[in-house]
Amino acid sequence: MDRATQLFQHHRPRLFGLAYRMLGTPADAEDVLHDAWLRLHAQGVESLDDPEAWLVTVITRLALDRLRRAKSDREHYTGPWLPEPLAPETDQPEAEHERSETLTLSFLLLLERLSPEERAAFLLHEVFDYSHAEAARILDIADDACRQRVHRARTRLREGRPRFNVDAAAQRRLLERFVAAMAQPTFDTLRALFAEDAIHISDGGGLAQATLHPLHGAERLARLYLQLGRHLLQAKVRYELTTLNGEPALLMHEDGGLATAMWIESDGERITAIHALRHPHKLARLAPVTNPPSAASL
Structure with missing residues (x-):
């Protein structure tokens, strides 16, 4: 293994953690890492005074460009958009590398409230512990501009955070x-x-049956799941409790295939938010590795 590849592999968990939090999908994060790896080989390690800082800068800017395009694409997305979980076997190493609460699917969805520029500044400063000055250099902006972005991001996230821990x-x-x-x-x-x-x-992306708008209120949700429950009894669905991105989740298998990945927010006694990922392409990465021996099937 050449020096550039050794260096890249050493920093890979941190770089992937940054790219995934920026983009919300593992495939996009992997694409960004691949582009950065090619640029590192073209640049040459010997020419870099601080290879880690260089890599973080490249990853951040590549992810920013991709996120700006994604924001535009998501304006035309069919129904709500939900982040894509990490496959279970890749979950824990990434969660342990940085603060795991910022890897949860609910937090990734919360980050969607931010502009791409706010998201990058917030993640660099609040999650990856770069100073305002260091984050500003990575983003090629003034220190004050970086502080303002982080402040705006904190305010927006505070407004949207779950009320209960x-x-x-x-x-x-x-x-x-x-x-x-x-x-x-x-x-x-x-x-x-x-x-x-x-x-x-619910996120079906126009490729699977899902509600096209968020539903609010206990009665509407009860009616929805009463209808679904009756259907699933006939479909002989199999439920599987697992862990996705460090938190409990529920997988629903129909006709031998993974149909839904679900996670919730709660006040400890009742469900306050329920997220149902039904997009088949997003589920495809989970399907081959679900229902391991340690999983609980219900």
């Missing part, structure tokens, strides 16, 4: 209750699962 065990118990309710679906049982102001968001 609930541990994984409580989330898992709620998912188990959800599966039990879907096994014998009634309106009252399902409604009791949801907070009054609960929200449902």
